[in-house]
Ligand code: TXA
């Protein structure tokens with residue numbers, strides 16, 4: 001089977017209603033979707049991604065949908081965050097209702113809910129009688145896809161259809177927020193900047209680095225990882241330290257010259273971190289697929305989406 005790439009939401013809906021998976025576009029990254037209510041359909045996601053069964057899926061709901069259909073309790077701050085940032089790249093983890101089966105949340109009694117901002121996906125959700133469970137549409141541990149072609153390259157032989165919504169305009173997975181009682185806690189840095197959330201919540205407790213915590217496997221130290229070695233640091237120093245290697249460089253706004261640089265990715269010539277985020281995963285993929293022997297990446301400014309970019313680069317470099 002080779003996946004068809006197309007823009008047909010009716011076909012996508014029919015597949016999903018019949019219990020199949022389909023790849024879907026979102027504003028963050030492409031997802032591998034199935035009926036969130038169906039144990040059999042959700043099991044296919046885990047199989048295809050080779051994803052460990054302890055890793056919970058995010059449930060995507062349509063605009064106008066009431067989160068209380070899926071969760072037992074919504075803290076007041078969560079309501080404010082939903083009003084401000086939904087639809088958009090923010091996932092909120094709350095105590096789940098029984099309508100969401102245990103397999104979808106990998107046995108957790110909470111569910112991550114997200115209302116995506118992508119128009120084509122919203123149209124699809126609006127004609128479905130169920131929400132969509134969807135992790136990023138990549139084999140477990142690899143770089144997330146930001147185009148239909150990326151999905152095809154890695155999962156094309158395992159899925160029937162890829163709904164093509166164009167390149168993702170955020171480019172990083174959603175920011176994930178959970179709660180301890182009524183107090184918000186940041187679980188994953190992502191496409192919504194920490195500063196924006198803190199305008200509503202005040203200073204956030206951050207809990208993103210416990211690699212052994214099975215409740216947040218996206219936080220595993222090694223994740224989003226290319227097959228090649230990736231080193232983060234001062235590019236000129238790293239070039240000097242690796243004179244005999246073919247190099248692919250990922251940098252923010254500056255470009256570097258050296259004989260052994262065979263590929264160079266400047267993520268935003270204007271120095272715009274949101275633009276850099278859009279291009280990050282594509283650059284990582286191209287570097288990984290190139291003839292380069294190592295990938296060198298700059299450390300990005302630790303502000304706005306730069307934090308999430310650094311987080312992904314760190315995990316990509318860990319081995
Ligand atoms: O932007 C995104 O979030 C994309 C698009 C497709 O929506 N999805 C995505 O899913 O990145 P995935 O499965 O690759 O990452 C989801 C992360 C996992 O690390 C998982 O542990 C965490 O969300 N998560 C989901 N439900 C959770 C829960 N109930 N408690 C704690 N963490 C949860």
Ligand code: MG
Nearest residue numbers: 135136144218
């Ligand atoms: Mg993922």
